Amino acid sequence: MNGKATAHSVVEASSRFKLFCGAIVVFYALVTITPLLWIFLTSIKTPGDSIAYPPKVLSEPTLEGYCNLFEIRSRQTPEYMASLPAADGYCDKLARSRNMVIAGASKTPGRLVNSLLIGFSSTFLAVFLGTLAAYAFSRFRVPVRDDLMFFILSTRFMPPIAVAIPIYLMYRQLGMTDTHFGMILLYTSVNVSLAVWLLKGFIDEIPREYEEAALVDGYTRLQAFVKTVLPQAATGIAATAVFCLIFAWNEYAFAVLLTSGVAQTMPPFIPFIIGEGGQDWPAVAAGTTLFVIPILCFTILLRKHLLRGITFGAVRK
């Protein structure tokens, strides 16, 4: 009994040692999460509180940052202010209290729509193309398969700025600079390599017997693919889609070089949210918070597949 306990002592650490390990990890986690919490706290501060010294941890919460993120204010004369009808709505009242009126909507909603549109479209295309290619690579004897797979992966490693130079010239010739279509196409091409590699891993794990049974039952290859492989690969396809979506959502280099207005996404836009009288930190923090929350949710959902996603399917568990 006693001997057995020592034999396990390395694999199962003593509870005091575990507590010690846990304490260090929790400390690191708290330190690492502080910048994110600070951004959130800044987003609910007034501009004055956000640049207070010493920094205020807790302040009267306000949604002013979020108002400024979505609306543009302008300063007016007291006479004009007095002539206005009573303020309606939360943001309007806040603006009035600072002797300003809301002059209209900001560019934020448009940028958010661009991010969503480009993100979802490129994800859909990349996963669609990736699923087909991954299935073929997984199930058929394709000549020069390893070389093709390497080629597909290697496109992912190209420095984005180096790719952007010829893409910029090409899109200029074709009239595709600053268009949704151009960005969707570009993000699809970057994401398709990830999609092929990840999905090949997932499809490799589905036993071939299912399809073979379907083929014996008289299904064609395409029917067998749609009826047996797709449903079983659903989790893998969903996980891959989330990874593609996160990439497109976060991408900055192409967006900042190839878009300027019409098709601009959130990442190049957020740093340039400028309020009345210089950098409006609560508004920037509000933009960052709204931008980051979906990513945090997806990360928690993806926990189990994270390892695969960041290693192109090489490490599974």
Next chain:
Amino acid sequence: MTRLAGISDRTVAWLFISPTIVLLLAINIFPLIWTLYMSFTNFKANMGWVKYKSVGIENYADILTDSDIWAAMQTTAQFVFWSILFEVLLGFGLALLINRKFRGHGLWTTVILLPMMLSPAVVGNFWTFLFQPQIGLFNYIVSFFSGVDPASFQMIGDVKLAPWTIVLVDTWMWTPYVMLICLAGLRSIPDYIYEAAEVDRASAWRQFWSITLPMVLPFLMLAVLFRAIENFKMFDMVNLLTNGGPGSLTETVSITLKRAAFEKWQTGWSSALAIILFVVVFAVANIYVKALNKVKQQ
């Protein structure tokens, strides 16, 4: 229902693969060839009407003898070296601790993972806020523990500190990446090996050097190689954090390339630089894929 019996497996395979290949050829390879062509010219994209001419290998010769490029390469190499060193030490350390499976380790692991999923651009941007002298949280915390005046140092503007600032933010963001891969390596080691070592009365130190480290090493290599490639071409985070400054002190090669291509519009010259970067990354990527396959085989 029409039976598509006429379609052979071979046709299906090509039908499924070709759209992806065509897309990559159009968006990646065609532009690459174009870049290669331009790298031998003195083309300027903002003056497209001016007739450009071939200059042979002048651009390449120019770049390889340009001291600014070598300075940028050195900056990049130092950034890659130090950020990876810290990420490996912290990441591997954390993985060892988390592998002890204390209560709640799943939750805290997820918390630690969050930074690496964020947009590097957004990360670079909000750290500029934390690094504000006087009002920034980072400066305040440093001054709280060290007693230094928070307005007396600038993480972004100072010549001595700026190179460490990008290393710090990169380490904050990517330590979880190394940690997660190391954790997978640790979990791949079967318990019985440690049990056998215990029977042989091997010390914990000995067990670490002769079991843990060799078994985790392929995983660690994978993480290091991937980080090396990614940090070598680092653009977004650095661009928003320091934009290469002060001066050109934190100018990584990607920032040099952006300035040459999109600010000075030396398209021919920057195409040559882009090709050189391609070759470097491609060579490292080759090693990376070999490492991938090695890990896969285990």
